[in-house]
Amino acid sequence: MIHREPPPTLLTVEGLNAWYGAAHILFDVGFEVKRGEVVALMGRNGAGKSTTFKTLMGLLERRKGTVKLMGQDISGRSPSQIARMGLGFVPEDRRIFTDLTIAENLEVGRQAARRWPDDSPAPEWTPQKLYDLFPNLKEMGPDRLGGRMSGGEQQMLTVSRTLMGNPYLVLLDEPSEGVAPVIVEQMAHMILALKSQGVSILLSEQNVHFAELVSDRAYVLEKGQIRFSGTMAELAANEEVRRSYLTV
Amino acid sequence: MSSFLVQLLNGLAGASSLFLVAAGLSLIFGVTRIVNFAHGSLYMLGVYIAYSMSERLAGGVGFWFSLVFSALAVGFIGALIEMVLLRRIYKAPELFQLLATFALVLVIKDGVLWIWGAEDLLGRRAPGLEGSVEILGRNFPTYDLFLIVIGPVVLALVWLLLTRTRWGTLVRAATQDREMLSALGVHQSWLITGVFALGAMLAGLGGALQLPREPANLGMDMLSIGDAFVVVVVGGMGSIPGAFVAALIIAEIKAICIWLGDVNFGPFSISFSKLTLVVEFLVMAVVLVVRPWGLFGRPQGTPRHSGAPEAPLRPAGKSLRWFAVALVAGMAVLPLLQGQFPYALVLSVDLLIAALFAASLHFIMGPGGMHSFGHAAYFGLGAYGAALLMKAAGLPMEAALILAPVVAGLGAVVFGWFSVRLSGVYLAMLTLAFGQIAWSIAFQWDDFTGGSNGLIGIWPSGWANNRTAYFYLTLVLVVVGLFALRRMLFSPFGYAMRAGRDSVLRADAIGIDVKRIQWLAFVIAGVFAGAAGALFVYSKGSISPEVLSVTKSVDGLVMVLLGGVQTLAGPIVGAVTFTWLQDTVARSTDYWRALLGGIILFLVLVFPQGLAGFIHDLVVKLKPNREAAR
Structure with a gap:
């Protein structure tokens, strides 16, 4: 039998603190994501999930702590540098460029292909591959304006736009928020499809069922602190954590 | 054809x-x-x-x-x-x-x-x-x-x-x-x-x-x-x-x-x-x-980066109050030094008028959140109002000083009604348009306003027609005006206005008629700017369309910004700094504009919060140290 190395760590976060103006939001948050994993960052509204993502992307002015992407420190860098190093961000409010067409939105996100440290190619995306992944986008055609799409369609476009940057790791903020149940199902399929193509994902989620469908592991966040970490099975078994920090 | x-x-x-x-x-x-x-x-x-x-x-x-x-x-x-x-x-x-x-x-x-x-x-x-x-x-x-x-x-x-x-x-x-x-x-x-x-x-x-x-x-x-x-x-x-x-x-x-x-319509x-x-x-x-967003534009969304929220205004602390009293007292004895500094009184009158003008602009810009680019319109309406009430209606200075601000206020009633329907850059541009309209009327209505030559011979009544008396008159009126403007900001009206600036929707939802409040704010600012204009015309004895020009509006903006938009002392500090700089620099070089511009650039780069804001931040920073030292 061949001895397999455990998958290398993609993202390591240690002692992350962040502030909105004078308000201290995140307190010594720490977690990690390994290559090929889908990890859920869970918690109720206001727990600090989106703030964590924005802090990782360098979008918050005042932040402290170490963030390493594939061993490189990204904590002090600008959002564009962080994105250029292979961290993709899908914001919860989608932030589609509504004046641009579908094709143009994808073009804005385009970056060169990447390689893993062992020189094997990282997942590489083209508009064609994305249209295959999201037939809805294909149906609308590349010239549809971003502003003339439903919420669910915009959700697909915003994911596709981020994938055009060929990220090592995608931060997916609340993919199931505010879209129709049928789209939620599609999002779950999409996440699994991405995973099968070798994309690693850190998603934030309130919905336990959704997270169970797609994730390998979970961290639970409350009031800006990590309260639990473990596999999805461990979370499912831990009634205490679910009741205290997750169910409404 | x-x-x-x-x-x-x-x-x-x-x-x-x-x-x-x-x-x-x-x-x-x-x-x-x-x-x-x-x-x-x-x-x-x-x-x-x-x-x-x-x-x-x-x-x-x-x-x-x-x-x-x-x-x-x-x-x-x-x-x-x-x-x-x-x-x-x-x-x-x-x-x-x-x-x-x-x-x-x-x-x-x-x-x-x-x-x-x-x-x-x-x-x-x-x-x-x-x-x-x-x-x-x-x-x-x-x-x-x-x-x-x-x-x-x-x-x-x-x-x-x-x-x-x-x-x-x-x-x-x-x-x-x-x-x-x-x-x-x-x-x-x-x-x-x-x-x-x-x-x-x-x-x-x-x-x-x-x-x-x-x-x-x-x-x-x-x-x-x-x-x-x-x-x-x-x-x-x-x-x-x-x-x-x-x-x-x-x-x-x-x-x-x-x-x-030229086209004749009957007798006109x-x-x-x-x-x-x-x-x-x-x-x-x-x-x-x-179509407030222009022919081909679209309604502006709320900006993504609205920046930090404005800090609330604070009533003056004890030390600041004493400083203000000392300042006024200091100014009151200025005429005694007339022998040594004959120019001081003239300059002081200019400074006081500028301070009132800037404070009235600040009233709608800072706490009101409406950026007026045509504030000279009300200054000019007050100035022309006073001049014409005297020249054409034969009123004495006292009556003109009371009625001229009303004239400016009426102008603000009309301009403000349109302006408060817009916000942001569009509001600024509409106020600019009104300013230009007022200017061109004064500039071209030769028979009434004297056209580009303006009007001359507008002197104060006998008792006030000397430097010292007019200085005291200005000092009293400006101090009263500044105090009134300041007082209003801490009245329910002032709170409502600031609420409307911070969030139109939320203010509306708690029953504040934001448009009406903003309209009223426009009128109040217009009245006080008009008072400044009236004081100005009697201090100079003449008037020209210059007082209505874009340059005058921009002067006001520069004063407010220089002092700091979200501080109450800002417009006064800014007005004094600007007027004094303009006065000194203009007399020492041919290239006073470049020097002034250079100074403004320097200030903007070094004190992005304005002068008064900078001093305030400095005091706040030093305070804990002082307490720790005790």
Whole structure:
């Protein structure tokens, strides 16, 4: 039998603190994501999930702590540098460029292909591959304006736009928020499809069922602190954590 | 009829330059959200550089090369401005950026004066296009035909650049959401520099193309920036096709006004050719009222980066109160020193009037959140009101001083009613339009306002007609005015106004009629500005349309911004600093504008919170240390 190395760590976060103006939001948050994993960052509204993502992307002015992407420190860098190093961000409010067409939105996100440290190619995306992944986008055609799409369609476009940057790791903020149940199902399929193509994902989620469908592991966040970490099975078994920090 | 058609063609030719300048301004605004006051100065530079180049390079090729060179050179200057100055202040409040670009206007104007001198410079005619063609039996300059073609050509090129290249796609994305763009890995500093360079280049080209049509002169910057603002606002901020259509409309309306000339309606005679000064502002006012976001624009979304919320205003602490009392007491004994400093009283009256004017502007700008670019309108209405009440109605100074602010207040009732329907840059532009309308009425109504000569011989009543007495009168009225303005900010009305500034929706939801409150704020600010104007006219003894000009409005803005928008002492500190600087600098050098601009730039870069804000922050920073030391 061949001895397999455990998958290398993609993202390591240690002692992350962040502030909105004078308000201290995140307190010594720490977690990690390994290559090929889908990890859920869970918690109720206001727990600090989106703030964590924005802090990782360098979008918050005042932040402290170490963030390493594939061993490189990204904590002090600008959002564009962080994105250029292979961290993709899908914001919860989608932030589609509504004046641009579908094709143009994808073009804005385009970056060169990447390689893993062992020189094997990282997942590489083209508009064609994305249209295959999201037939809805294909149906609308590349010239549809971003502003003339439903919420669910915009959700697909915003994911596709981020994938055009060929990220090592995608931060997916609340993919199931505010879209129709049928789209939620599609999002779950999409996440699994991405995973099968070798994309690693850190998603934030309130919905336990959704997270169970797609994730390998979970961290639970409350009031800006990590309260639990473990596999999805461990979370499912831990009634205490679910009741205290997750169910409404 | 043929003269009418030729006049329309004339309008088309004029539209091209107008469009080029406005398109650049619109492009820059779209991406940087900076209203570039210096855009007209870039246009002026375009004319001057083209002049110098074409004088040196003889021949047909030389001339055309000069035009292209001038556009490129101005584009390069624009890029420099962005990299050296604006890049440092993107995070500063919007109005600070405006102040910085205004300082550039001053610096560039004096730079041009220094290099090219004050004389108008007549450029060469375009080689190959000197002649004219016969259209409908009239001669029409060939060069103007060329200009008519240039506008649509540039429109098409810019449109292709924006829609058919990756660069253009990124620029349009940046117009919408720069933060998201950076999170997608797009480095924006070069993108923004590029946009600024392109916008400046268009302005430079617009200027260079104008060289064979009119002589290069130092007034071109303000004239063209006024026109360009109007075109951009009418067309819709950020819309290039909108700028094109608006440029056509405005140039044609102006052309028609010239063609109409003087028209008699029964006993009345209307001089349409005189209307050219103001007609564009009338168009803008109408468009803004009917379609507040311009013909081709879209309603502005709430900005993504609204920045930190405004800190609440605090009533003055004990030490500040004592300082204010000491200051007033100090001023009250000033006349005793008249022997040593004869000029001190004159300057003090100017300072006091400036402080009241700035405080009234601050009232709607800071706590009210409405950026008025035409506040001189109320100052001027007060000043002309006082002068005319005395000259035409024969009222004594006392009555005029009471009634003039009412006149200004009535003006504010009308202007304010329209203005509060808009917000942000559009509101600023509409107030600018009203300011210009008021100015052009005073400037052109010779029989009543004295036209460009103004009115003279407006002196105080006997008891106040000496320096000391008038100083005391001013001191008392200004201190009362400042105190009243300040008091109102801490009244329920003041709270409601600040609530409306911080969130229109939330204020509405708790039952505040935000529009009504803002309207009332406009009127109050108008009344106090009018009082300042009335005091001004009696201190000088004369008045001219100057008091209504854009420059006067901008002076007010600079004072408020210099002091700090969100501090109560700000406008006073700013007014005193600005007036004193202007006074000192103006008397010590020919290039006072450049020096003033340089000082403003320095202040903006070093104290982005304004002077009073800076002092406040400093005190806050020092305080804990003091307590710890105990």
